[in-house]
Amino acid sequence: MAKLPTPDELSKINYKPPEKRWVNTPAEFKDGFWCFGTRPKYLQAVDMPNPREWKPIEDDWKLPENWKEIFLEGFAERLKKYRSFRLFMDICVRCGACADKCHFFLGTGDPKNMPVLRAELLRSVYRNYFTTSGKLLGKLAGAREITFDVLRELWYYAFQCTECRRCSVFCPYGIDTAEITIICRELLNLLGLNTDWTMGPVANCYRTGNHLGLEPHTIKSIIESMVEDIETITGIKIEPTFNRKGAEILFITPSGDLFGDPGTYTCMGYMMLFHELGLNYTWSTLAAEGGNFGLFTSNEMAKKLAYKIYAEAKRLKVKWILGGECGHMWRVWNQYLETWHGPTDFLETPVSPITGTKFDYTSSLKAVHIAEFTADLIKHGKLNLNPSRNDYLKVTFHDSCNTARGMGIFEEPRHIIRNVCNHFYEMPENTIREQTFCCGSGSGLNAGENMELRMRGGFPRANAVKHVHKHYGINMLANICAIDRAALKPLMDYWVPGVEVCGVHELVGNALVMKGEKERTTTLRSEPLPEKEAKENV
Amino acid sequence: MPTLEFEGKTYDVDEEGYLNDWQVWSEPLAGQMAKLDGLELSDAHWDVIRFLRDYFQKYQIAPMIKILVKEIAKTMGPEKGNTKYLYELYPAGPAKQACRYAGLPKPTGCV
Numbered sequence: 001m002a003k004l005p006t007p008d009e010l011s012k013i014n015y016k017p018p019e020k021r022w023v024n025t026p027a028e029f030k031d032g033f034w035c036f037g038t039r040p041k042y043l044q045a046v047d048m049p050n051p052r053e054w055k056p057i058e059d060d061w062k063l064p065e066n067w068k069e070i071f072l073e074g075f076a077e078r079l080k081k082y083r084s085f086r087l088f089m090d091i092c093v094r095c096g097a098c099a100d101k102c103h104f105f106l107g108t109g110d111p112k113n114m115p116v117l118r119a120e121l122l123r124s125v126y127r128n129y130f131t132t133s134g135k136l137l138g139k140l141a142g143a144r145e146i147t148f149d150v151l152r153e154l155w156y157y158a159f160q161c162t163e164c165r166r167c168s169v170f171c172p173y174g175i176d177t178a179e180i181t182i183i184c185r186e187l188l189n190l191l192g193l194n195t196d197w198t199m200g201p202v203a204n205c206y207r208t209g210n211h212l213g214l215e216p217h218t219i220k221s222i223i224e225s226m227v228e229d230i231e232t233i234t235g236i237k238i239e240p241t242f243n244r245k246g247a248e249i250l251f252i253t254p255s256g257d258l259f260g261d262p263g264t265y266t267c268m269g270y271m272m273l274f275h276e277l278g279l280n281y282t283w284s285t286l287a288a289e290g291g292n293f294g295l296f297t298s299n300e301m302a303k304k305l306a307y308k309i310y311a312e313a314k315r316l317k318v319k320w321i322l323g324g325e326c327g328h329m330w331r332v333w334n335q336y337l338e339t340w341h342g343p344t345d346f347l348e349t350p351v352s353p354i355t356g357t358k359f360d361y362t363s364s365l366k367a368v369h370i371a372e373f374t375a376d377l378i379k380h381g382k383l384n385l386n387p388s389r390n391d392y393l394k395v396t397f398h399d400s401c402n403t404a405r406g407m408g409i410f411e412e413p414r415h416i417i418r419n420v421c422n423h424f425y426e427m428p429e430n431t432i433r434e435q436t437f438c439c440g441s442g443s444g445l446n447a448g449e450n451m452e453l454r455m456r457g458g459f460p461r462a463n464a465v466k467h468v469h470k471h472y473g474i475n476m477l478a479n480i481c482a483i484d485r486a487a488l489k490p491l492m493d494y495w496v497p498g499v500e501v502c503g504v505h506e507l508v509g510n511a512l513v514m515k516g517e518k519e520r521t522t523t524l525r526s527e528p529l530p531e532k533e534a535k536e537n538v
Numbered sequence: 539m540p541t542l543e544f545e546g547k548t549y550d551v552d553e554e555g556y557l558n559d560w561q562v563w564s565e566p567l568a569g570q571m572a573k574l575d576g577l578e579l580s581d582a583h584w585d586v587i588r589f590l591r592d593y594f595q596k597y598q599i600a601p602m603i604k605i606l607v608k609e610i611a612k613t614m615g616p617e618k619g620n621t622k623y624l625y626e627l628y629p630a631g632p633a634k635q636a637c638r639y640a641g642l643p644k645p646t647g648c649v
Contacts, residue, residue, distance in 0.1 A: 036552075036553045039552070039558075053539045196552070196553075197646060200646040201646050204646070211646065212599060212645055212646065213598065213599060214597075214599060215597065215598050215599075217597070218597040218598065218599055221597065222602070222605070225604070225605055225608065228608075229604075259602050259645060260602065261602070261603065261604060264602065264604060448554070449553065449554075
């Protein structure tokens with residue numbers, strides 16, 4: 001595997017563009033920038049085209065003979081199907097407002113990571129085959145044919161975009177460059193050109209209902225292990241239920257919360273909160289996944305993987321869905337679900353059983369984000385909180401791209417953090433809320449082999465954390481997305497050592513004073529509470 | 539597809555050297571993988587590998603570190619039930635290195 005340069009080496013970013021024009025500068029595959037190609041077994045599992053062994057770095061991608069035809073037919077089909085795509089292909093005036101807004105451009109200095117140019121890679125092909133000027137004038141009109149070199153370039157840069165949509169915030173035309181990447185990846189998928197790290201979870205999810213491929217008894221055993229830990233820490237035995245028909249609420253969270261630290265601590269936080277509220281909820285072992293790597297594959301695959309959650313809600317006859325701290329789950333639900341499946345008429349508009357708040361805005365999806373749910377509890381004074389238990393932390397909040405730009409959740413997590421922690425500081429304003437910088441590893445780029453790209457893409461985010469680390473002594477980066485929890489940890493270790501990463505509900509779990517609990521001596525991480533330790537040492 | 543040759547047999551592995559099929563695994567093969575990394579497997583290493591294999595057979599996935607640590611503590615005592623001990627045994631990370639020797643696939647998703 002490619003050796004990761006030191007932070008010092010990596011921070012010397014070269015912004016000087018190549019001497020030749022971009023069309024005459026073929027993509028050079030750099031180690032540490034690209035992910036392994038999909039293994040055939042994953043494509044076979046979901047019946048996707050062209051399963052075979054292939055290596056992105058090799059010259060023979062083992063494409064079908066008529067690959068150009070397939071690509072262009074797919075292109076034409078999507079132009080017809082998605083008006084937004086056709087519009088985005090046509091209307092860019094190349095003003096460049098987006099150019100320096102992309103974390104991958106800022107971290108790599110590669111002009112093809114300017115959103116305008118990344119889109120131009122595909123637009124140039126569009127012009128050649130689908131516009132009159134391009135057909136007649138060719139190169140003069142900025143058109144080019146699809147060749148193997150162009151295909152390689154499209155692949156290399158489609159997987160150097162995290163579909164975070166920061167660029168779209170600054171586009172005067174409102175072009176959603178992420179949608180261009182999404183369609184570009186769809187076209188590549190017609191030829192079997194995906195990454196192993198994305199397709200593995202897709203295949204797993206298709207079979208088991210979650211990305212990790214956790215079987216029902218495995219999910220149960222993992223949650224029971226967390227129940228043991230919660231009992232050790234609080235003295236309280238929680239009894240979660242699984243696949244329980246007639247429960248009021250179905251709780252869905254990314255499977256990463258069941259498996260990887262620090263997501264598991266966030267998960268313990270959810271369970272402690274629900275127990276304290278006496279919430280009538282159930283886990284599902286058949287739809288134990290909020291995330292949807294289908295979104296990073298194709299619209300059809302995202303659609304196939306998404307509906308299991310609603311099918312499960314219907315089967316269990318719950319009233320509504322409570323969603324955990326997940327990012328792209330909400331993008332899928334808010335932006336696509338209703339188009340795919342129509343309104344959800346078999347569930348009820350969510351009402352918090354504790355506060356009576358009716359979440360009207362989700363009258364179509366019938367799903368509430370846990371940050372909204374908990375913020376509402378706090379607003380109504382329903383939780384007994386002791387924020388001083390988090391006094392050893394100086395916290396800042398990273399807005400996750402999808403919950404921020406995809407659904408405008410800005411205040412709720414901050415309201416929670418301010419109530420469960422005494423030390424909260426914001427990063428600079430052009431790096432948070434709708435202008436938040438991506439973790440650099442979203443949209444299925446959180447693999448191991450592309451670590452240099454991830455560290456470069458995460459550089460602007462890390463830089464903002466470094467700023468508050470230096471000025472306020474920030475030592476905890478809170479967020480509400482499972483990819484963030486997995487991806488920000490190595491990012492911090494690399495750029496800002498000394499800053500840990502957590503979900504917001506881990507902070508809630510620490511501060512929550514539960515009825516009948518024993519005196520807490522440790523955090524949810526089973527580490528001694530610093531002030532307790534200090535007292536004992538006196 | 540990358541392969542690993544051992545005792546006249548060819549094993550399919552992924553780009554990072556993880557076995558494609560956990561069922562073709564054998565103890566000598568694990569020893570060979572470690573040897574290629576310049577590591578001699580001690581009884582302590584084997585304890586972890588055997589636990590991983592048992593867990594995988596039961597749950598079809600490698601255990602997360604937290605569960606691994608807890609189980610090692612239960613069966614081998616609290617002095618060994620910590621992340622530090624596991625990292626001393628497997629410097630490249632128990633999840634990655636030990637799983638590879640145990641012939642298990644690498645977990646994927648938001649992890």
